[in-house]
Amino acid sequence: MFNKTLKQKIMERTKIKIGLFGFGCVGKGLYDVLHQTPGLKAEIVKICVKDRAKKRSIPDEFFTFDRSEVLNHPDINIIVELIDDSEAAFEIVSTALKSGKGVVSANKKMIAEHFDELLALQKLHNAPLLYEAASCASIPIIRNLEEYYDNDLLQNLSGIVNGSTNYILTKIFRDNLNFADSLKMAQELGFAESNPALDVEGFDAKFKLTILLAHAFGIVARPENLINLGIQKIGDLESRFAREKAYKIKLIARAQKVGNKIAAFVMPQFVSRENNFYHINDEYNAVQTECFFADKQLFTGKGAGSHPTASAVLSDLSALTYDYRYEYKKLQQNAGYELTRDFKVEVFVRFSDEVNVPAVDFDEISERYSSQKQNYVIGKIHFETLINSDWYKNPAVSVVLAENPIV
Amino acid sequence: MFNKTLKQKIMERTKIKIGLFGFGCVGKGLYDVLHQTPGLKAEIVKICVKDRAKKRSIPDEFFTFDRSEVLNHPDINIIVELIDDSEAAFEIVSTALKSGKGVVSANKKMIAEHFDELLALQKLHNAPLLYEAASCASIPIIRNLEEYYDNDLLQNLSGIVNGSTNYILTKIFRDNLNFADSLKMAQELGFAESNPALDVEGFDAKFKLTILLAHAFGIVARPENLINLGIQKIGDLESRFAREKAYKIKLIARAQKVGNKIAAFVMPQFVSRENNFYHINDEYNAVQTECFFADKQLFTGKGAGSHPTASAVLSDLSALTYDYRYEYKKLQQNAGYELTRDFKVEVFVRFSDEVNVPAVDFDEISERYSSQKQNYVIGKIHFETLINSDWYKNPAVSVVLAENPIV
Numbered sequence: 001m002f003n004k005t006l007k008q009k010i011m012e013r014t015k016i017k018i019g020l021f022g023f024g025c026v027g028k029g030l031y032d033v034l035h036q037t038p039g040l041k042a043e044i045v046k047i048c049v050k051d052r053a054k055k056r057s058i059p060d061e062f063f064t065f066d067r068s069e070v071l072n073h074p075d076i077n078i079i080v081e082l083i084d085d086s087e088a089a090f091e092i093v094s095t096a097l098k099s100g101k102g103v104v105s106a107n108k109k110m111i112a113e114h115f116d117e118l119l120a121l122q123k124l125h126n127a128p129l130l131y132e133a134a135s136c137a138s139i140p141i142i143r144n145l146e147e148y149y150d151n152d153l154l155q156n157l158s159g160i161v162n163g164s165t166n167y168i169l170t171k172i173f174r175d176n177l178n179f180a181d182s183l184k185m186a187q188e189l190g191f192a193e194s195n196p197a198l199d200v201e202g203f204d205a206k207f208k209l210t211i212l213l214a215h216a217f218g219i220v221a222r223p224e225n226l227i228n229l230g231i232q233k234i235g236d237l238e239s240r241f242a243r244e245k246a247y248k249i250k251l252i253a254r255a256q257k258v259g260n261k262i263a264a265f266v267m268p269q270f271v272s273r274e275n276n277f278y279h280i281n282d283e284y285n286a287v288q289t290e291c292f293f294a295d296k297q298l299f300t301g302k303g304a305g306s307h308p309t310a311s312a313v314l315s316d317l318s319a320l321t322y323d324y325r326y327e328y329k330k331l332q333q334n335a336g337y338e339l340t341r342d343f344k345v346e347v348f349v350r351f352s353d354e355v356n357v358p359a360v361d362f363d364e365i366s367e368r369y370s371s372q373k374q375n376y377v378i379g380k381i382h383f384e385t386l387i388n389s390d391w392y393k394n395p396a397v398s399v400v401l402a403e404n405p406i407v
Numbered sequence: 408m409f410n411k412t413l414k415q416k417i418m419e420r421t422k423i424k425i426g427l428f429g430f431g432c433v434g435k436g437l438y439d440v441l442h443q444t445p446g447l448k449a450e451i452v453k454i455c456v457k458d459r460a461k462k463r464s465i466p467d468e469f470f471t472f473d474r475s476e477v478l479n480h481p482d483i484n485i486i487v488e489l490i491d492d493s494e495a496a497f498e499i500v501s502t503a504l505k506s507g508k509g510v511v512s513a514n515k516k517m518i519a520e521h522f523d524e525l526l527a528l529q530k531l532h533n534a535p536l537l538y539e540a541a542s543c544a545s546i547p548i549i550r551n552l553e554e555y556y557d558n559d560l561l562q563n564l565s566g567i568v569n570g571s572t573n574y575i576l577t578k579i580f581r582d583n584l585n586f587a588d589s590l591k592m593a594q595e596l597g598f599a600e601s602n603p604a605l606d607v608e609g610f611d612a613k614f615k616l617t618i619l620l621a622h623a624f625g626i627v628a629r630p631e632n633l634i635n636l637g638i639q640k641i642g643d644l645e646s647r648f649a650r651e652k653a654y655k656i657k658l659i660a661r662a663q664k665v666g667n668k669i670a671a672f673v674m675p676q677f678v679s680r681e682n683n684f685y686h687i688n689d690e691y692n693a694v695q696t697e698c699f700f701a702d703k704q705l706f707t708g709k710g711a712g713s714h715p716t717a718s719a720v721l722s723d724l725s726a727l728t729y730d731y732r733y734e735y736k737k738l739q740q741n742a743g744y745e746l747t748r749d750f751k752v753e754v755f756v757r758f759s760d761e762v763n764v765p766a767v768d769f770d771e772i773s774e775r776y777s778s779q780k781q782n783y784v785i786g787k788i789h790f791e792t793l794i795n796s797d798w799y800k801n802p803a804v805s806v807v808l809a810e811n812p813i814v
Contacts, residue, residue: 033560033700040558138701140555147554147731148547148722151447153440276707279686293440294545294718297708300683307700314700315555322734324554329729 016042016321019076021092022083023049023056023063025190026106026133026313029306030080031058033314040318046070050083071095078102078320080313086110090117097121097129104316106133106309109198112210112223119220119328128325133312135208136161136285139301140315142326145215149289150329156256157216159287160280161208163304164191164199165231165251170281172239173248179234191283191304201230202251202266209253209266212287216255217262217337218330225339227387228266233398237350237374242270242400249400250277256406261340263383269401270348341384346402349391350376357391380407423449423728426483428499429490430456430463430470432597433513433540433720436713437487438465440721447725453477457490478502485509485727487720493517497524504528504536511723513540513716516605519617519630526627526735535732540719542615543568543692546708547722549733552622556696557736563663564623566694567687568615570711571598571606572638572658577688579646580655586641598690598711608637609658609673616660616673619694623662624669624744625737632746634794635673640805644757644781649677649807656807657684663813668747670790676808677755748791753809756798757783764798787814 018034020027027047034042047062048070056063064070071079071092079096083089086109093110096103098121105111111118111131122129132142136159145157160166164186171182183196198204206228213219231251242249247270255264271278276298280286285303290296302308344363351357352374359365365379391397425441427434434454441449454469455477463470471477478486478499486503488496493516500517503510505528512518518525518538529536539549543566552564567573571593578589590603605611613635620626638658649656654677662671678685683705687693692710697703709715751770758764759781766772772786798804 029700036699037558037560138698138704140551143555144547144551147726148550150729151444151721151725153444153718153721291545291718292443293436293714293721295709295715297545297706299704299706301704302702308702311560311698311701314558314560318558319554322557322736327729 015077016040016317017075017077018042018044018317019070019073019079020044020047021070021079021081021089023047024082024084025306026309027082028057029310030082030313033307033310037314040314042317045076046073067092071099076101078104078317080317081105081107082313083107086113090114093118093129094121097125097127100125100127102127102320103129104133104313104320105129105131106313108134108204108207108211112207115210115214115220122325128320130316130319130324130326131211132316133309135211136287136301136303137163137305138308138312139285139287139299139303141212141287141299142215144299145212146326146329149216149291152335153291153293154216154289155292156254156290157212157287158252158254158256160250160277160285161253161287161303162199162205162251163283163285163302164196165205166280166285166303167191167283168200169231169249169251173242174281189283190306200232202228205251205253205266209255209264212253213255213262213264214328215326215330218328218333218335219262219337219339220331221264221339226264226266229268229399231268233395234268234400235350235374235398237376238348238398238400241348241376245270245272247272247403248278250280252277254405258340258343258406260337261342262337263341263343263406264339267399267401267405269405270403272403275403341387343383344380344407345383345386345405346378346380346407347386348376348378348400348402350374350398351391351394352396355391355394355396357397361385361389378402422484423447423724424482424484425449425451425724426477426480426486427451427454428477428486428488428496430454431489431491432713433716434489435464436717437489437720440714440717444721447721447728449724452483453480474499478506483508485511485724487724488512488514489720490514493520497521500525500536501528504532504534507532507534509534509727510536511540511720511727512536512538513720514538515541515611515614515618519614522617522621522627529732535727537723537726537731537733538618539723540716542618543694543708543710544570544712545715545719546692546694546706546710548619548694548706549622551706552619553733553736556623556698559742560698560700561623561696562699563661563697564619564694565659565661565663567657567684567692568660568694568710569606569609569612569658570690570692570709572612573687573692573710574598574690575607576638576656576658580649581688596690597713607639609635612658612660612673616662616671619660620662620669620671621735622733622737625735625740625742626669626744626746627738628671628746633671633673636675636806638675640802641675641807642757642781642805644783645755645805645807648755648783652677652679654679654810655685657687659684661812665747665750665813667744668749669744670748670750670813671746674806674808674812676812677810679810682810748794750790751787751814752790752793752812753785753787753814754793755783755785755807755809757781757805758798758801759803762798762801762803764804768792768796785809
């Protein structure tokens with residue numbers, strides 16, 4: 001009888017004893033959240049930190065500088081990993097899985113880069129690893145992909161998955177600030193990663209896309225095989241172009257069916273007022289699913305910040321007490337999707353006079369503009385041609401996708 | 408090993424044999440969806456319909472007019488109930504549960520009115536009943552409330568949960584049509600229920616709220632104990648007031664913590680451009696959760712129409728093959744929430760001269776307006792006073808809540 005089992009599980013919920021790695025803003029957030037969630041009887045037993053000099057806001061006896069003191073602590077049954085260093089994080093998480101402990105991690109880089117190994121470890125040691133906080137913080141997108149979009153109707157997954165770039169783009173396109181000031185504000189508010197290039201150049205979004213690809217389409221991709229173009233090259237001409245058309249530019253991670261293959265990349269694109277993403281501002285994230293029959297669905301929530309991330313960690317902790325684990329249904333279903341670069345995109349390419357953007361690279365050019373300083377061309381181009389071109393990576397060239405990029 | 412079990416489950420997925428009740432627009436939608444979802448090897452074996460005269464779009468041998476032929480069919484393992492008549496639906500669903508079959512239903516009225524009995528039947532016969540389509544069609548809100556918001560951090564759940572009233576309000580406030588034309592268009596598009604009063608007077612939204620209350624806060628309420636005010640009395644003066652302030656009026660279902668109790672009702676309210684619901688138009692639905700720490704999250708999708716509803720039914724069918732069932736976690740956790748009417752709301756009350764809306768009923772009045780035809784008053788009023796007043800139900804009185812109604 002399911003109710004009896006559930007009641008037993010709830011009884012067992014008194015037993016969550018957490019070993020925490022990292023006490024940065026998310027770690028502190030988790031500490032706050034746990035202290036205000038009496039329903040989930042969870043307790044942080046020990047916290048492993050690196051910096052011996054740092055003053056801590058909670059008593060010293062919580063802390064250790066020795067990993068093994070947490071990993072081998074007899075009372076601890078769940079490890080929560082919230083550190084920055086992705087290689088150290090992988091060591092911690094794999095050690096914990098090997099000892100059969102449940103693990104919650106928010107480390108998108110670590111998970112994206114070690115997806116295959118983490119899958120194997122979970123299977124071999126029958127130990128669950130949850131990481132909802134690693135993709136869009138408080139938005140339960142991984143679980144929905146696993147449990148609700150568990151069929152072959154999903155056509156397109158796209159999202160604003162990086163809070164700090166969305167904050168910066170909001171400052172630029174809604175509040176008319178410049179890039180540098182906007183970045184500084186994002187960092188001051190704690191939305192930007194410690195290394196801003198991870199955000200601004202689209203790497204953080206790509207790590208999240210890597211994770212989403214596995215749960216959406218059963219593809220385990222190496223992050224280095226996915227194209228990420230950030231927002232660092234967005235300049236005046238394309239910003240002016242966007243404003244004149246009442247567009248905004250948003251950084252979108254996308255995984256879209258093209259025939260029976262999947263196009264996946266992170267790139268800036270124009271969005272009009274009719275586009276759901278137009279209205280997603282500041283540090284908010286949003287993920288849109290498009291399915292046969294169900295049409296577009298949008299999940300919106302805070303994608304950065306200590307408390308939203310901590311609340312996703314909390315939901316994972318709670319799920320562990322109900323024996324929830326990702327079943328990686330799409331991987332099991334083995335629909336055989338592969339990544340492809342064999343499709344065309346519609347692009348806006350801004351370039352200065354010293355760069356040659358040859359018309360012959362394009363299948364079709366719909367607009368050209370030249371001025372004394374800057375030029376742009378709008379056209380359709382094969383994706384492979386674009387990313388392998390000589391000009392694509394030139395600092396004086398900025399590429400922004402059209403609103404419906406895959407044509 | 409979880410993967411082995413999962414693979415077994417996937418093998419067993421070949422075995423979905425559906426007995427379908429009802430072949431209206433959702434039933435036909437399900438038929439379409441199943442024919443384009445080869446991954447879910449599900450097949451409709453038999454369809455029970457009422458109307459012997461109606462021409463059908465699929466072969467006659469699918470149909471029967473005898474319930475028992477479907478309910479007792481030896482090959483059928485899942486019953487999908489998609490009929491209009493809620494009492495007949497309850498008989499069908501309870502008979503199916505008693506024989507241990509899995510059941511999927513989209514019938515919000517039936518589920519809301521028989522929640523307690525359906526809980527008991529599921530428990531007694533260890534048979535699962537899923538009904539994601541019964542609340543907001545394609546939006547997976549019930550599952551998210553069950554699985555993700557399974558803790559005591561949820562503060563407020565509010566939503567546009569009725570597609571046809573939202574369609575009508577969009578026509579009025581975005582497209583400047585009148586009520587009657589807008590209703591007609593909604594009916595022609597198939598968004599409105601066969602009995603428009605169910606939609607327009609807020610009953611459909613209330614049935615959904617009843618279901619959401621159980622999964623959000625563990626409260627099993629009788630629908631008749633929840634207040635629903637529809638959109639049928641919205642007139643020119645409050646529409647003009649909304650337009651002048653750049654507001655829209657939306658019909659919002661709400662379940663909100665007030666202290667340690669829950670305020671729950673369906674009522675029209677003003678929303679400004681900054682409000683997430685302002686941007687939810689046409690037949691779209693949206694549900695907003697507000698949690699400590701995670702802040703606002705919004706789930707948006709099509710809430711009406713044959714294919715969105717059918718796709719939710721499909722997801723439930725798929726979930727049944729993975730042995731998913733609602734665990735009614737909030738009911739099990741037994742946090743002891745109760746409904747309350749002991750709170751104040753801020754309201755806009757429009758009334759004609761022949762009605763007496765006494766100032767003494769209000770705790771505070773912030774605005775008064777009188778003209779030759781119509782008057783309005785804006786103020787704070789105790790909820791119990793409002794709904795028990797002589798004037799509240801008068802056809803010449805229209806009540807619209809303020810943007811943040813509970814004060």
